Amino acid sequence: MAVAAIKQSLENSGLRCTPQRYAVMAFLAASHRHPTAVEIFEAVNRVDPRSSRATTYNNLRDLVQAGLVREVAVEGRAARFDIKGLRHHHFICDHCGNVEDIEWYNIPRPAARALGKRVLRECELIFRGRCTKCAPRKASR
Amino acid sequence: MAVAAIKQSLENSGLRCTPQRYAVMAFLAASHRHPTAVEIFEAVNRVDPRSSRATTYNNLRDLVQAGLVREVAVEGRAARFDIKGLRHHHFICDHCGNVEDIEWYNIPRPAARALGKRVLRECELIFRGRCTKCAPRKASR
């Protein structure tokens, strides 16, 4: 994602493009690894400009709220984040907790009857199992 | 869920039916509210037999591992639990974090190609938006 594109999307969402905010976006845009808040905090602080822990969390919260970033809750582990670019599904490893992208495909929506008066914003499909690294080795089991 | 049924399912999973364990299962079976661990802990301790916090968490972990109970991670909030009875999807409210059951319907699996060497255990479909209580009132917006 280009510098200008990040700037644009921040301003479109009514968020100032501060160095700290930009750094979070740039790091997420460059990463396909669904980092945790702490990982983002550390990565951003390996070089200038610095960003405090509170700011990193604040910015992640704002970016999620603006719809630019997605937060993925993983049971028993820290939340992970990714930038909302191309639509995709997620695979979460039972064993190591890693979150991986799965190519998007369409899923049928629920019947209006089943939703009642709820207001639907999005459907999220999550696959669970063992990632390539954690899958049982060939003959075993 | 009947007393005997709970006993059965525990024993089938190789777990002793202790009073504390039973109490967790019985509470979950009777509740449709996806309680948090703390709520379960408090509910179980409103009457005998008592169960410590550590035991409640231990038992929830064991029950999830045995596949009898499901843990639902909710971003920014405590995990919630429900008993694995009839298959169903979940609706999570953006506003209040409540988890509600949505009638089951089948969803297409991903292409084998998209999964690669990963081992798929299950697909989970989560709907997000505003629950009935938090939905914007009629004319507004």
Added chain:
DNA sequence: GTGTTACATTAGATTTAGTCCAAATAGTCT
């Protein structure tokens, strides 16, 4: 420009959710 205001950042304290530990208890088996 100067002043005003709203938005952002910061360090550190605090809270929340959950885990760990070592000792005590209670089943199960022979």
Added chain:
DNA sequence: AGACTATTTGGACTAAATCTAATGTAACAC
């Protein structure tokens, strides 16, 4: 009964995230 194993327990501990109050910075009005 005695040995063995699973389970429970209180309390210390940890990790993740939020809160607070002070400070800094950018946009807007004049």
